[in-house]
Amino acid sequence: MAFKHYNFSGGIWHSPWVGLDNFRVLFSTPATIQIIRNTLLLSLLSIFVGFPFPILLAIMLNEVRAMWFKRIVQTLIFLPHFFSWIIVAGIIVTVFSQQSGVVNELWQSLFGQSFAFLYHEGSWLAIFVSSGIWKEAGFSAIVYLAALGSIDASLYEAASLDGANKWKQIWHVTLPGISSTVVLMFILSMGRVMEVGFDQVFMLQNSTVSNISEVISTYIYKIGLMGSQFSLTAAIGLFESLVSLILVVITNRIARKFGSGLW
Amino acid sequence: MQLSASEKIMVSIFYVILVIAGLLCLFPLIHIVSLSISDTHAVASGWVTVFPVGFSLEAYKQLFAGTPILRSFWNSVQITGVGVVLSMIFTILAAYPLTRTYFYGRKLYTFAIIFTLLFGGGLIPTFLTIKSFGLLNTYGALWLPGLISTFNLLVLRSFMENIPSELDDAARIDGCGDWLYLAKIVLPLSMPVLTTLALFYGVGYWNSFFNVLMYMNDTTKYNLSVLVQQMIQSQTMLAQMNSSDSADQILLTPEEINSAAIMVMVLPIMIVYPFLQKHFVKGVMIGAVKG
Numbered sequence: 001m002a003f004k005h006y007n008f009s010g011g012i013w014h015s016p017w018v019g020l021d022n023f024r025v026l027f028s029t030p031a032t033i034q035i036i037r038n039t040l041l042l043s044l045l046s047i048f049v050g051f052p053f054p055i056l057l058a059i060m061l062n063e064v065r066a067m068w069f070k071r072i073v074q075t076l077i078f079l080p081h082f083f084s085w086i087i088v089a090g091i092i093v094t095v096f097s098q099q100s101g102v103v104n105e106l107w108q109s110l111f112g113q114s115f116a117f118l119y120h121e122g123s124w125l126a127i128f129v130s131s132g133i134w135k136e137a138g139f140s141a142i143v144y145l146a147a148l149g150s151i152d153a154s155l156y157e158a159a160s161l162d163g164a165n166k167w168k169q170i171w172h173v174t175l176p177g178i179s180s181t182v183v184l185m186f187i188l189s190m191g192r193v194m195e196v197g198f199d200q201v202f203m204l205q206n207s208t209v210s211n212i213s214e215v216i217s218t219y220i221y222k223i224g225l226m227g228s229q230f231s232l233t234a235a236i237g238l239f240e241s242l243v244s245l246i247l248v249v250i251t252n253r254i255a256r257k258f259g260s261g262l263w
Numbered sequence: 264m265q266l267s268a269s270e271k272i273m274v275s276i277f278y279v280i281l282v283i284a285g286l287l288c289l290f291p292l293i294h295i296v297s298l299s300i301s302d303t304h305a306v307a308s309g310w311v312t313v314f315p316v317g318f319s320l321e322a323y324k325q326l327f328a329g330t331p332i333l334r335s336f337w338n339s340v341q342i343t344g345v346g347v348v349l350s351m352i353f354t355i356l357a358a359y360p361l362t363r364t365y366f367y368g369r370k371l372y373t374f375a376i377i378f379t380l381l382f383g384g385g386l387i388p389t390f391l392t393i394k395s396f397g398l399l400n401t402y403g404a405l406w407l408p409g410l411i412s413t414f415n416l417l418v419l420r421s422f423m424e425n426i427p428s429e430l431d432d433a434a435r436i437d438g439c440g441d442w443l444y445l446a447k448i449v450l451p452l453s454m455p456v457l458t459t460l461a462l463f464y465g466v467g468y469w470n471s472f473f474n475v476l477m478y479m480n481d482t483t484k485y486n487l488s489v490l491v492q493q494m495i496q497s498q499t500m501l502a503q504m505n506s507s508d509s510a511d512q513i514l515l516t517p518e519e520i521n522s523a524a525i526m527v528m529v530l531p532i533m534i535v536y537p538f539l540q541k542h543f544v545k546g547v548m549i550g551a552v553k554g
Contacts, residue, residue, distance in 0.1 A: 057284065060277040069278070075540055076285035079292075082532050084470030086488045090495045090525045091291045094298065094518050102294060138288065166270040198473050203492065220386045225477060234387040245382045 022235035032219070032236065039215040039240075042201070043193045045125065046132045051189070053137040055182065058144035059174060063166070077138025088135055089203030092127060093118070119208040128204055128213075143185060144178055151177035183255045190251040193244065216240050292529070299323070299522035306516050322523040331483070332490060332527060339469060339486040346406050346468040347461055354411050354460065358419040359445050362426075380413050393478060404478035405471060412467070415460045422456040423449060462539045466532065491524045 026032050057077065064070045080088065096103050096117040104114045117123045155173050164172065198217040205213035216236055224233030293313055298306055302317025326332055360366045361373055389408065398404040426449060434444050450457070472488035479485060485493075 057281075060281055063274055063277050064281065069281075073281045073285045075537075076288045078540070079536065080288050082466050082470075082536060083529065084472060084488055086470070086472055086492050086495075087525050087528055090491060090521055091295055093495055094521055094525075095291060095294065097518060134287065138284070165267060166273055202473075203495075217386070221473075221477070224387050225390060230387050230391070237386055237388070241382050 022231050023239070025232060026235050026239065034211075035214050035216055035219045038212055040193065041212070042125075042128065042215060045129050047189050047193065049129050050133045050137065051186070053133050054140035055144055055178070057137060057141040058148055058178075059170060061141065061145060062148045062174070063170075074138075077141065079138075080135045081139035083135070085135075085197065085199035085203050088131055089200070092131055092204065096127065118204070118206060121209050121212050124204070124209045125212065128200070131204070132200065140185070144181060147178040147181035148174065187248065187251045187255055190247050193247055295522045295525055295529075298518055299526050301519070303516065303519065306519050322519040326520055326523045326527070330490070330494065330524075331485075332487070332524065334483065335485050335487045335490040336527065338484060339488075342402055342405055342471065342475075342486055343465055343468040345402070346409075347464045349406055350410055350412070350415075350464045350468075351457070351461055354416050354419055355445075355450070355457075357411055358416055358423055359441075359449065361416075361420050362423040363441075376413055376416065390477060399478055400480050400484065402484070405468070405474050409467070409471075409474070412464070415463060419453065419456060419460060422453055426452055458539060462535070465535070469531065487528050491521075491528055494524055495521050 061070055061073065064073075103117065108114050115123070117127060151174065155177070156169055159169050159173050198221065201213060201215050202218050202221070205218065220233040220237060223229050290313065297313065297315040299322050300318055300320065301315040302319050303321065305316035357376075361369060361376075363369070393399065393404050393408065396403075396407075398407065430448055431444065434448055439447070470488060471486065472492065475484075475486050475489050476492075479489075
């Protein structure tokens with residue numbers, strides 16, 4: 001598919017082979033290069049900014065002794081995971097709306113004028129990344145909670161007998177205890193670098209910020225499916241998959257050096 | 264355990280942060296609820312923050328009367344209901360053989376399945392495949408490609424692997440075949456993980472957006488996600504609504520209608536969520552530890 005010039009009359013079998021032509025077009029058009037750059041930017045930002053939050057949440061939840069409190073907090077922070085991006089984006093658009101969104105009301109009373117949060121690149125990025133965190137941080141914490149639960153309780157006893165305070169216990173017992181899980185989650189998230197979720201970008205983007213918000217998946221949808229440029233976009237898709245595979249293999253190699261690989 | 268003063272401070276800071284985190288997750292929802300039931304005038308002037316100001320169900324009334332939301336709701340229910348049943352059946356039937364040690368080629372099949380996690384063909388070839396199967400514009404296009412989620416399959420497989428093999432031996436001596444063993448022993452024992460998977464599949468189908476957008480050309484087949492998305496992204500539907508309505512109806516702000524539409528989509532999840540919450544934490548943890 002990616003190495004052919006696909007047309008409808010020929011179908012998949014009878015379209016002519018074009019070798020690497022599609023890839024040549026792909027890497028020489030500024031538009032597609034920008035899209036690949038955007039994809040990397042958005043996902044790396046999401047991963048690196050978002051990565052610590054579930055860990056912190058899990059560690060804090062782990063220190064909580066009151067079970068009812070823990071249960072309520074868990075219930076609340078898991079909830080956003082079950083909403084689709086349609087809902088989340090709908091909430092965001094409503095809350096940040098320039099005419100009567102609640103954030104802009106606040107902004108207006110503080111600074112005297114409204115601000116189009118979703119139409120400036122900087123604030124759009126911030127909203128994009130933080131909406132991802134809002135939706136998924138709580139749920140990702142489950143994994144770390146599970147890892148924390150499997151830490152041997154006698155280690156904490158020994159540490160406190162040796163005079164380690166809470167802070168030191170977290171640093172020297174808790175963190176090493178979940179480090180392999182952390183590495184594992186990191187490898188998995190590296191595998192997803194190339195695929196920023198379509199729904200999230202598609203719902204939040206608008207033409208004003210398309211310079212930074214157009215990513216591979218939305219591009220494939222718009223140009224490939226709507227514009228019927230099947231071969232070119234199939235080439236992008238293949239490129240995307242290949243890069244993810246390579247990234248997973250590399251991160252796994254590195255992780256295995258530290259003794260905790262995925263395979 | 265005795266806590267020193269500084270430790271007490273630290274733990275209470277944890278509590279405070281967690282309360283804030285919990286509230287952060289809750290507030291946007293309450294805000295949407297309030298918007299959808301507040302008085303139009305209050306919404307338009309931006310008085311509504313957390314709690315509703317005034318009370319009016321006008322938004323819902325117009326939503327149900329002026330948009331095809333009931334039809335999309337029913338579409339969503341169909342997609343979800345049939346999808347969950349199909350997915351569960353096939354996931355179970357795929358996971359069980361992979362746990363049998365006497366199943367020849369088990370490693371190869373497992374690898375082939377895991378490979379799909381790491382490397383995919385991409386969107387366009389998938390689309391063309393669906394098209395050539397003649398599934399465009401049918402819900403089969405939604406059910407078939409996502410019939411088995413690899414992740415869910417692996418979770419179920421690792422759970423089933425933990426069932427002691429002595430049970431298998433005993434059942435076999437008593438003359439129990441594979442089907443009976445699966446139905447009478449394995450499935451009842453896997454109940455917690457099965458409910459979790461059903462929840463995941465259900466939420467997945469309920470929220471499915473991109474597939475519907477891509478494979479359905481017929482607007483009458485749109486589900487809630489796509490409808491709500493279109494309402495949010497374009498106000499044309501609202502404009503149409505307002506123009507077709509009689510003059511005595513109150514003109515509503517888009518925020519209100521959108522909030523009401525979001526509520527229709529959120530409510531079913533909110534209703535199911537508390538019942539399944541205790542199950543899925545357990546289920547996810549099993550998957551996470553073993554996965």
